[in-house]
Amino acid sequence: xxxxxxAPAQTGIDARRLGxxxxxxxxxxxxxxxxxxxxxxxxxxxxxxxxxxxxxQDFQVPYQKWMRVLDVLNWVTENKATDxxxxxxxxxxxxxxxxxxxxxxxxxxxxxxxEPVMTIEPLRNLPVIRDxxxxxxxxxSKVASxxxxxxxxxxxxxxxxxxxxxxMKDASKALDCISCMCCYSACPVIGLGDLTDFAGPAxxxxxxxxxxxxxxxxxxVTRSLALTGIFNCVSCYKCEEVCPAGIPIxxxxxxxxxxxxxxxxxxxxxxxxVLRDIVAARGRVDPGxxxxxxxxxxxxxxxxxxxxxxxxxxxxxxxxxxxxKTAASAAAGRILGAGVAK
Amino acid sequence: MKTITxxxxxxxxxxxxxxxxxxxxxxxxxxxxxxxxxxxKSGASLFAGNLVISGRLLGNTAENASNTxxxxxKYHNQFLIDQNWARRCGQWIESTYYPELEEAGxxxxxxxxGEVVTSPGKIRSVAANTQGNSGVPFMDLRRKQVxxxxxxxxxxxxxxxxxxxxxxxxxxxxxxxxxxxxxxVVVARAVIMAxxxxxxxxxxxxxxxxxxxxxxxxxxxxxxxxVNMEMQWWHTNDIADPPSxxxxxxxxxxxxxxxxxxxxxxxxxxxxxxxxQDDPLAFGPYTVQLKALAKQVRAGKARYEGGYYAGFDHCDxxxxxxxxTYGKTYRQLGLRFPEQLVETAVTSHYRQGGIDVDTExxxxxxxxxxxxxxxxxxxNGLIALATYxxxxxxxxxxxxxxxxxxxxxxxxxxxxxxxxxxxxxNSSGSGPTPLxxxxxxxxxxxxxxxxxxxxxxxxxxxxxxxxxRLDLLPGMRIANxxxxxxxxxxxxxxxxxMVDACELIIHSSLERKESRGPFFRQDFPLTDNAxxxxxxxxxxxxxxxxxERRKYDLPIFRPDFTTKDNLxxxx
Numbered sequence: 001x002x003x004x005x006x007a008p009a010q011t012g013i014d015a016r017r018l019g020x021x022x023x024x025x026x027x028x029x030x031x032x033x034x035x036x037x038x039x040x041x042x043x044x045x046x047x048x049x050x051x052x053x054x055x056x057q058d059f060q061v062p063y064q065k066w067m068r069v070l071d072v073l074n075w076v077t078e079n080k081a082t083d084x085x086x087x088x089x090x091x092x093x094x095x096x097x098x099x100x101x102x103x104x105x106x107x108x109x110x111x112x113x114x115e116p117v118m119t120i121e122p123l124r125n126l127p128v129i130r131d132x133x134x135x136x137x138x139x140x141s142k143v144a145s146x147x148x149x150x151x152x153x154x155x156x157x158x159x160x161x162x163x164x165x166x167x168m169k170d171a172s173k174a175l176d177c178i179s180c181m182c183c184y185s186a187c188p189v190i191g192l193g194d195l196t197d198f199a200g201p202a203x204x205x206x207x208x209x210x211x212x213x214x215x216x217x218x219x220x221v222t223r224s225l226a227l228t229g230i231f232n233c234v235s236c237y238k239c240e241e242v243c244p245a246g247i248p249i250x251x252x253x254x255x256x257x258x259x260x261x262x263x264x265x266x267x268x269x270x271x272x273x274v275l276r277d278i279v280a281a282r283g284r285v286d287p288g289x290x291x292x293x294x295x296x297x298x299x300x301x302x303x304x305x306x307x308x309x310x311x312x313x314x315x316x317x318x319x320x321x322x323x324x325k326t327a328a329s330a331a332a333g334r335i336l337g338a339g340v341a342k
Numbered sequence: 343m344k345t346i347t348x349x350x351x352x353x354x355x356x357x358x359x360x361x362x363x364x365x366x367x368x369x370x371x372x373x374x375x376x377x378x379x380x381x382x383k384s385g386a387s388l389f390a391g392n393l394v395i396s397g398r399l400l401g402n403t404a405e406n407a408s409n410t411x412x413x414x415x416k417y418h419n420q421f422l423i424d425q426n427w428a429r430r431c432g433q434w435i436e437s438t439y440y441p442e443l444e445e446a447g448x449x450x451x452x453x454x455x456g457e458v459v460t461s462p463g464k465i466r467s468v469a470a471n472t473q474g475n476s477g478v479p480f481m482d483l484r485r486k487q488v489x490x491x492x493x494x495x496x497x498x499x500x501x502x503x504x505x506x507x508x509x510x511x512x513x514x515x516x517x518x519x520x521x522x523x524x525x526x527v528v529v530a531r532a533v534i535m536a537x538x539x540x541x542x543x544x545x546x547x548x549x550x551x552x553x554x555x556x557x558x559x560x561x562x563x564x565x566x567x568x569v570n571m572e573m574q575w576w577h578t579n580d581i582a583d584p585p586s587x588x589x590x591x592x593x594x595x596x597x598x599x600x601x602x603x604x605x606x607x608x609x610x611x612x613x614x615x616x617x618x619q620d621d622p623l624a625f626g627p628y629t630v631q632l633k634a635l636a637k638q639v640r641a642g643k644a645r646y647e648g649g650y651y652a653g654f655d656h657c658d659x660x661x662x663x664x665x666x667t668y669g670k671t672y673r674q675l676g677l678r679f680p681e682q683l684v685e686t687a688v689t690s691h692y693r694q695g696g697i698d699v700d701t702e703x704x705x706x707x708x709x710x711x712x713x714x715x716x717x718x719x720x721x722n723g724l725i726a727l728a729t730y731x732x733x734x735x736x737x738x739x740x741x742x743x744x745x746x747x748x749x750x751x752x753x754x755x756x757x758x759x760x761x762x763x764x765x766x767x768n769s770s771g772s773g774p775t776p777l778x779x780x781x782x783x784x785x786x787x788x789x790x791x792x793x794x795x796x797x798x799x800x801x802x803x804x805x806x807x808x809x810x811r812l813d814l815l816p817g818m819r820i821a822n823x824x825x826x827x828x829x830x831x832x833x834x835x836x837x838x839x840m841v842d843a844c845e846l847i848i849h850s851s852l853e854r855k856e857s858r859g860p861f862f863r864q865d866f867p868l869t870d871n872a873x874x875x876x877x878x879x880x881x882x883x884x885x886x887x888x889x890e891r892r893k894y895d896l897p898i899f900r901p902d903f904t905t906k907d908n909l910x911x912x913x
Contacts, residue, residue, distance in 0.1 A: 031675060031676040032676065048824060048826065049826050050824065064583070064584045065583055065584055066583070066584055066587060066675055067584055068584070068586055068587070070586045071584050071585065071586045074585070074586065077777065077829075078777055078778070078781075081821075082775050082777060082820070082821045082822075082830055083820075083821045083822035083824075083828070083829075083830055085827040085828070085829055088551055089379045089380070089383060089384040089385075089388075089550040089551050089552060090384070090388055090389070090550045090551075090589065091550070091551070091586050091589045092389075092589040092590050093670070094388050094389065094475070094477070094478055095379070095380070095383045095384060095388055095550065096383065097379070097380065097383060097384075110586060111674060129521060129826060129827055130826050130827040131827070133521070133827050136380075144489050147490070148486065149447065149486050149487075149490055150446065150447035152445075156441070156444070156445040158441060159399070159440045159441040159444050160400065160440075160444065160450060160458045161444060162456060163449075163452055163456060164452050164453070164454055164455060164456035165451070165452045165453055165454050165456075166454050168449055168452065171449070172449065172451075172471055175449060175471045175478075175479045176471070176472070176475070176478075177482075178478060179383070179482070209479075209482075210447060213447065213449070215447065
């Protein structure tokens with residue numbers, strides 16, 4: 001009555017699932033790929049603090065109906081490696097504590113279907129404590145430092161206060177966040193470590209819950225946004241791709257927050273404004289002009305790099321200094337308008 | 343060993359514990375929260391699907407308000423509730439709870455026109471952001487309020503024992519940080535037990551991983567009186583398999599913005615329950631569903647472990663998706679939504695009973711030990727009620743604090759607990775692993791003290807518990823004796839609590855010689871208001887136990903019959 005042997009018809013392709021469709025990697029397919037009792041080959045990364053290096057351990061796990069990654073881990077713990085350490089509380093996509101990497105992508109163990117061959121590893125970008133357990137502290141401190149709460153400018157009137165869903169539509173998406181840190185692990189900018197001051201996607205979603213709420217004091221939002229390094233986000237959409245809660249992190253949280261930051265803390269958006277100006281004026285990106293206008297003469301301090309860029313034709317001082325009118329620059333100017341940079 | 347001194351220590355980081363901490367902290371009382379999981383991310387509070395409206399809020403009529411109270415007292419608690427407490431609680435929810443939550447920023451779901459979206463019908467409810475997921479933003483808000491207030495937390499830390507002073511009063515706790523393996527003694531003038539419901543004692547259970555009736559077991563060991571331990575709530579609409587899916591519920595409540603609710607179908611494809619049609623007063627229809635299912639089971643058209651189905655195939659997907667998360671399970675399973683139904687089964691849910699309290703102050707029978715939320719025996723269910731407890735306990739503790747002296751803990755108790763915890767880490771017997779022991783306890787509870795109980799089954803369950811306690815617990819074996827993130831060690835600590843709590847539950851179940859609400863005795867099928875409209879009070883006496891019966895006041899609602907077949911009683 002319940003299971004269907006073949007995958008149900010796909011109704012409308014969700015953009016963030018692109019790629020999965022072509023690879024026949026949808027959840028429905030995964031749920032029907034394995035027969036009950038078939039053996040899953042599972043490789044789990046083990047690590048403890050006793051001084052040894054991390055190592056992978058292999059297990060053969062019999063598939064159960066609708067088996068999830070968490071069921072696989074539970075089976076291993078019950079039957080093979082009783083000392084395997086992994087964190088989980090609710091088992092139903094609410095607490096957000098069981099995220100791991102499965103075959104190189106971040107998943108919630110309690111939610112993702114098991115695959116025929118799977119490698120399970122801890123999340124990236126956080127210290128590993130033991131096996132699949134990461135230290136949540138760096139993430140939690142980052143979130144707390146952004147003070148992601150409401151400060152009202154006006155006194156609270158009475159329940160229910162005037163508010164509609166249109167005003168809350170982005171914040172409402174952010175409120176689906178369960179702090180599982182999948183996006184934090186997947187984010188390539190966070191992967192750069194201390195090279196940037198980027199807060200990361202998950203802390204931004206946490207901030208977005210109140211920063212995108214019209215009831216919040218703009219002064220408070222300004223102070224929080226100033227700490228986010230938000231313009232280091234390269235909009236690669238990795239965070240959206242892995243979010244188990246299906247939050248459109250870039251389009252509905254980070255982009256609206258960037259717009260707010262550009263308005264409330266314009267200094268943060270200097271790079272973006274300059275880029276826009278240059279494209280509007282020249283019809284193309286001019287890396288030389290971009291670096292010079294963002295960094296000033298500091299850009300020349302690293303002479304070897306400047307020479308390398310010159311030799312490889314990445315920058316052209318002639319074009320940077322003497323702007324040449326082209327059809328492209330005229331079109332870009334028409335589309336973008338000129339002189340937006342402050 | 344590290345020692346921390348504070349005024350009040352709260353065991354548990356759910357709705358009750360967080361709210362108690364925020365209130366105490368606001369009064370300038372030093373408060374520490376110890377949470378076995380993560381504050382606001384573990385325990386039962388996270389699962390609040392929607393939030394019921396009391397009183398005259400949001401256009402509630404006088405009839406709506408009265409229905410809500412009637413539902414709480416009859417359907418939720420089968421009259422085993424202090425009705426005066428319920429009245430105070432309802433007034434507080436209306437005057438304080440909703441405004442305070444909204445002021446702090448909780449988003450009660452609006453439509454585009456700005457109206458708060460409610461479920462229609464005899465009893466109305468709202469959702470925080472999305473129905474089915476309200477507990478997530480609710481508890482996330484609490485977590486942030488606790489962080490913002492600077493209230494210290496010991497997270498992923500299990501309290502293993504209540505510690506007493508020489509006068510017998512509770513004056514601290516012994517705890518173990520699960521991640522570091524470090525043990526800590528916390529000295530406090532008052533301890534608030536807010537560990538939530540004792541879920542996960544049955545093979546099929548709701549609740550989060552860490553729930554193992556710790557609060558009940560620890561309170562009992564220091565002599566706290568318990569009440570109505572036999573009264574266990576069941577879900578009937580949880581996904582049948584695999585095991586990790588059993589916490590996914592097909593919510594049977596009224597839907598926001600719709601006249602419809604989920605329907606249940608037996609193995610022959612016949613519909614046998616649909617809340618909005620069958621009993622509009624059963625807002626949280628768990629017991630009504632269970633009774634409907636019991637009749638199907640007796641007719642051979644369903645089993646408690648499956649063989650019946652639930653879903654929304656009579657609804658439009660858009661109608662369900664507008665304000666609820668109810669479609670998420672179906673889609674994740676690859677089922678067509680809403681056309682396909684999913685096989686469901688019974689799961690043990692909250693326990694109505696727990697530690698006996700004075701509902702004016704939330705004092706337990708042991709000086710220094712206070713209680714809030716699901717671990718208490720005074721009521722059942724609903725995140726608003728647990729929150730109200732947080733307020734009452736904070737007021738009660740603040741009032742009593744000047745009289746609760748400091749005083750040193752009994753040194754031998756601390757040392758004995760330290761040795762006990764260490765020896766569990768070094769469990770090197772030839773018996774089963776702690777996890778297998780947990781499974782065994784849960785299987786025994788399901789098979790012999792499950793939905794339908796009888797004296798024969800429960801006596802044999804007690805024999806088995808005795809065997810587990812004497813033969814198996816001392817011989818447990820764990821593979822890793824390391825300290826860091828050692829969940830085998832934690833399981834060993836848990837299973838000792840589970841065994842004690844299960845024994846108390848079975849004894850209490852034997853004592854109540856009737857059937858009432860979700861408590862089905864095959865050998866006593868009648869609901870007996872003449873003898874059992876009473877609290878089943880369990881007291882420690884020496885090394886044993888004794889039962890007493892305490893009548894409830896019935897100032898608002900009272901049952902309209904003396905005895906009746908429980909399956910024929912609506913609630």
